[in-house]
Amino acid sequence: MINIEQMALVLDALPDPALILSKSGRYVAVFGGKDGRYYHDGSGLVGLYLTDVLNPNKTNYFLGIIEQALASRTLLIEEYELSNKDVKGLPDAGPDKPIWFEGRIQALDFLVNDEPVVLWVASNISKRHELELQLRQLSDTDQLTGLYNRRRLERDLTFQFDTFQRHRTPTSILILDLDHLKSINDQLGHYAGDQIIIAVAETCRTQFRKTDSAYRFGGDEFVIALPGVEHSQAVEFAEYLCDCFYTELQKYAVKDLFATVSIGVASIEALDTSYEDTLKRADAALYQAKRNGKNRVISNTA
Numbered sequence: 001m002i003n004i005e006q007m008a009l010v011l012d013a014l015p016d017p018a019l020i021l022s023k024s025g026r027y028v029a030v031f032g033g034k035d036g037r038y039y040h041d042g043s044g045l046v047g048l049y050l051t052d053v054l055n056p057n058k059t060n061y062f063l064g065i066i067e068q069a070l071a072s073r074t075l076l077i078e079e080y081e082l083s084n085k086d087v088k089g090l091p092d093a094g095p096d097k098p099i100w101f102e103g104r105i106q107a108l109d110f111l112v113n114d115e116p117v118v119l120w121v122a123s124n125i126s127k128r129h130e131l132e133l134q135l136r137q138l139s140d141t142d143q144l145t146g147l148y149n150r151r152r153l154e155r156d157l158t159f160q161f162d163t164f165q166r167h168r169t170p171t172s173i174l175i176l177d178l179d180h181l182k183s184i185n186d187q188l189g190h191y192a193g194d195q196i197i198i199a200v201a202e203t204c205r206t207q208f209r210k211t212d213s214a215y216r217f218g219g220d221e222f223v224i225a226l227p228g229v230e231h232s233q234a235v236e237f238a239e240y241l242c243d244c245f246y247t248e249l250q251k252y253a254v255k256d257l258f259a260t261v262s263i264g265v266a267s268i269e270a271l272d273t274s275y276e277d278t279l280k281r282a283d284a285a286l287y288q289a290k291r292n293g294k295n296r297v298i299s300n301t302a
């Protein structure tokens with residue numbers, strides 16, 4: 001068996017910091033944190049309160065978690081970030097990225113100075129978090145254009161549809177399909193076709209507001225989601241975009257061979273049962289735009 005002095009040394013040798021925090025946010029004790037790659041010495045915190053160290057938002061967040069752990073008596077696992085702006089006395093905008101932590105918080109079965117206390121073990125998970133972000137980004141993105149892919153479209157439109165159902169916030173959808181891409185591929189090669197697809201993506205990026213999103217839906221098909229945009233405004237925007245594409249794609253013209261874009265527009269309506277109903281209407285409008293001669297916008301209401 002190890003004795004009590006050895007136990008103190010064991011606690012001190014822990015790679016991750018293990019804090020004892022009281023209900024009112026006092027740092028009662030700090031153990032471990034010996035992995036110098038991630039942690040500074042935290043012993044200076046003992047006796048201070050969260051509010052001495054952290055700004056009000058973060059203090060309240062930590063106090064809330066402590067409260068929750070004390071009430072539930074179960075192990076809580078929380079991911080959170082700490083950046084310069086959260087810590088008192090540091091400049092708001094530092095060069096450092098926020099540090100991400102996984103906190104494991106457990107109520108302890110004793111009081112300190114008549115106060116309930118929790119054990120809070122904090123592990124630096126910044127690398128894992130960064131990797132997760134990169135993976136998510138990769139799995140959501142089309143490789144050729146850098147636009148979002150169909151998988152991300154399904155997620156975003158499901159969210160917009162739910163928002164519409166709850167708050168009646170409008171969302172309009174544009175479906176775009178390149179005209180004449182097959183002839184360009186056949187006559188000028190697949191690389192030339194790729195450049196046209198990339199130019200469409202680039203035009204979207206330069207014309208968009210922050211809330212607009214473009215997705216590569218299939219080979220030469222794109223979807224644009226316009227949250228907060230009513231149908232009539234969406235049609236106006238589609239007309240404007242159609243002209244932008246025309247001007248932009250002319251730059252890739254070889255003799256009289258150049259691509260244009262046909263667009264179908266629809267908006268989420270009260271009768272729609274899912275975003276797919278809206279998408280179908282936009283697709284029907286696109287089909288009509290193709291039949292009416294391409295390089296044009298057709299809108300569809302329920």
Ligand SMILES: Nc1nc2c(ncn2[C@@H]2O[C@H](COP(=O)(O)OP(=O)(O)OP(=O)(O)O)[C@@H](O)[C@H]2O)c(=O)[nH]1
Nearest residue numbers: 177178179180181182183185190191193194219220
């Ligand atoms: N270069 C290139 N071509 C692609 C890509 N994905 C799909 N395509 C081509 O896009 C064309 C799409 O077919 P269609 O829509 O029938 O061709 P289109 O000439 O645009 O016909 P319309 O839509 O009727 O104007 C096919 O020739 C595909 O091979 C891609 O990533 N790169």
